[in-house]
Amino acid sequence: MSLPLLFLFVLAIAALGFFVGRSRAFKSADGDIKVLHSLPGYYGWNAALMVLLPAIAVLMLWLSIQPVIINNNVSAMISEHAIAESSLDLVMSDVIRVAEGLDIAVEKGAMTAGQASSIRTELTDVRTRLGSVGVALGSEVSSETLKAAQRYREMSSFGHLGRTVLVLAVAFAGLAFGYSRSHKDFRARNVVEQVVLWILILAASIAVLTTVGIVFSLIFNTIEFFKLYPAADFFFGLTWSPSFGGGSELGILPLMWATFYISLIALAVAVPIGLFAAIYLSEYAGSTVRAFAKPMLEVLAGIPTIVYGLFALMTVGPLLVDAFGQDGAFGVNWMQGGTAVMTAGLVMGIMLIPFVSSLSDDIINAVPQAMRDGSLGLGATHSETIKQVILPAALPGVVGAVLLAASRAIGETMIVVLGAGAAARLSGNPFEAMTTVTAKIVSQLTGDQDFASPEALVAFALGMTLFVITLCLNIFALYIVRKYREQYE
Template structure:
């Protein structure tokens, strides 16, 4: 029985168990629901949880342990000559055995018999069925593959029987516990609390795992390249060592990438902040409810557009437009119609990224401005201030800490952008202040260094993890500082 079908049956058992629990609670109350400690829905949920949760846990544990046991049993049948050649050889042989096992299902009884008595070649027979082996098929592989299929099939059927038995037993046990004074609600809420804790823990543990994996690989990189050279180097040229180079493996200066990251993010924020903030002020203070209900969702549609689409927009529209307009301006001023803005430039990437960030700025700022109490507005207007004076001198100062925090969170989003920069700013790693020339960012070089068939044994690939942990620290610091600003200067209103 397949895992998906087994899960479907478990869900069906849980569905039936829910209604069985409800019916049991109705029967116990003799039609008087007031005599029940918990509502019938809680009794049904209690029975459904006992029917589904233990069976699901058993299924998950079996799916983890069964492949380990099957692999161990199959490796035990390998000849001593194979097992004595080391773990890599055993794993390669195990992979070939699994390929043979997959091909045995396609063979006829006559073909299988021919393989067993040695009158047919294993590799050629499987190749005729579309199964390719990495090497020549050895005689022991056929028996190992048959054992693999036998144990796997037995394990699958035994798993199905055990899981279904656990589901049924759990449901029956829960149904028997139902009584008028049974605290089903407390039991269900305890399970839900545990589920919430597990969900929260998964998020935290995932972050710790990501940071730990990057730190371990970054440590390997810094064992090959000096941290001083990486953090303070001004040249990015991670080439492989060439013959006669004396072991030189390129230069891994972070500063050009960091400069490009911050420069492009600065231009994007310079474009997004005024437009987004003014849009938020208009929607929160000036727009009618009807216009606000229409304009805000339309503005937030920009946040749902994939970044690769923004990259195409920059490459096809914004970049050529800036290049052509610069050529026209240069021609009018000097008579030389040569463009001074490149199609791929910091300005192009900054403008398009700024367009992408507008809904982040406007939506967050709008939510913060609307949280300012109405009494402050009415008091300012009552003292004779105009609406614009109220916005400038009352509302914005009250909402400023939250707006600053929103802008810092938006900046961390800009720092981590990749696809727009690849298509709009190029891949040139250099330090310069001209916004009309190409630059690149940390995220682009992470993708570039991990593209290809390279193994994670050279500094050219391990540098991606050093770049990743650097970017992780930058964005983490921005987020922490944003939360600090919000909490320190947040106004407390009744």
């Protein structure tokens, strides 16, 4: 049974548990709801949770253990000669690819299950046979790889069967247990609320532990990098010139300069436009205009960043060259090509407008109407009320919006890859091509890299640096928010 179908079966059993648990509780009370300790729905949810939670726990445990057992068993069939010629990971990927190809061939009727289990390379061109059903293999299939793939299919099939039987057995056992507890004196509400509490704690723990895992992953790999490359040269070096053949210069300053330069230009575009748009929509626009303009503005937030990157490369860059190039409208020669800091900054600023405007609009609307009425009642004009009352009161939220936009700008990748260029340099000319930290993280980890080399590990050091900078920005913004919040509360 496939995994989605198995999950649907578990859900169906849980639904059945809900109705039978609720029904049995009613029956034990002779149909009198006043006799029940809890509302009828709690008895149903108790039975449903007794099905869902153990079954899903067993399913997740099985899904985590089965691949490890199968890979360890199948990898033992791989000879040392094959591993020496390539690597165990590459050989195992070929084995899995062939196993999946045999499954596809059986599904399409190109061969029977028995043929897939008994096929031999000495009698059949496996690569051609699988290619006829749309499975492309990069090299000829060896006898050793085919036998390992057949073993992989056999163990996977047995594992899927065992998974189905065990999960369904646990689900039905949970159904029986939940049904047996559904009687009028059972404290179903207490149990259900306690279970929900633990589910919420688990969800919060997953979020926290994921963050901790990311941080520790960055820390450990950054430490490995600094064991291979001097920290002083990394943080204070003025040249970025990686070379996987050796002799790399990995100074971060050119990348940090471009990152902040592009971010400042983006914020210079996004903050005024976004804030003014928020003020207009919240304080001046009528309901008809607001109902149309706000959704249209927020459409910008849903556009993929790769589309913004193409817009920068194909539209904004050529327009800037036409204006500031040698033969441009202004007759200057500031911009040699379409990729430049200004190109990426302008497009990124357009992308950030909805982040600033939407959050600022929400926080401005949250300012109590009594503050507006009091200001107007004392004789202030509408514009004076906005400037002297509403904006100061909304300042903490506006700072948060700007911070979100700044963090988004610092972490942006695709726009700077396509719009800013790939040159790592220190320059104050916004019409020159430069590159950022995120763009270099992508380039350093693209392709088959040796993660024991400083040229690959430097990506983690770059990521850790960005993390620390963003954390400092958040701490500073929190300080500003608390300071001004105390003034206006």
